[in-house]
Amino acid sequence: MKSTRLLLMSIYGRLYERYGPQGWWPGVTKTEIMVGAVLTQNTGWKNVVKAMDNLKKYKLLNYNGLYSVKLGRLASLIRPSGYYRLKAKRLKNMARFMKEGFGNNWKCIHDTPTDILRERLMGVNGIGDETADSILLYALDRPVFVADLYTKRLLTRHKILNSEPRYEEMQNLFHGHLPKSLKLYNEYHALIVRVGHEHCRKTPRCRGCPLDDLLPHVAHRGR
DNA sequence: GACCAGGCACATC
């Protein structure tokens, strides 16, 4: 039995070889990445893009704009991304956090230690484990592994972890066995999402998974 | 028409 470290690196190597660098996060500014992280909660990226385009169109993809805009107007603009009333509130919460908590001062944010920052992000209503870590990794360049639905499927389907691991268990697995590398964590999460899109949705599509010869795998039962 | 998506908060046991 290979060590866990070798196993995780082999999976990464196989995915990287197959798909190449993924170029995440697909947002130009830090604010765009953070807004995208909220809008993509339980939502496909294509719908997120529609919502983001609306915000761009009205010059609202910045924290001053999001802070000032009327809640109802914000909700109607992000409608395509689903849960739009909920997410409008979440974006408002995040804008308030950035403006009142950090005075929109990125230097102040970058000077804050990762664990403190994570705690503060998690204090914002609407930002949970995955959204906080996505922001830390992709917007703020902190080496934090992002675990998600696809990570859970990968780990349970290939019996690397027991069924239904908690977020922290998944994250600890990667943190504990891999070097704390920004580049590695960035690509790894994006690659897991990529292979998830292609092979881990419906059971029949699990055939042809690029990890099949690397790992024993059990039948996948959807969600 | 069913099923799914780059989750989260809150209620209840």
Next chain:
DNA sequence: GATGTGCATGGT
């Protein structure tokens, strides 16, 4: 700590 529910649009 575990489990259930509401939130909602657009793609397959």
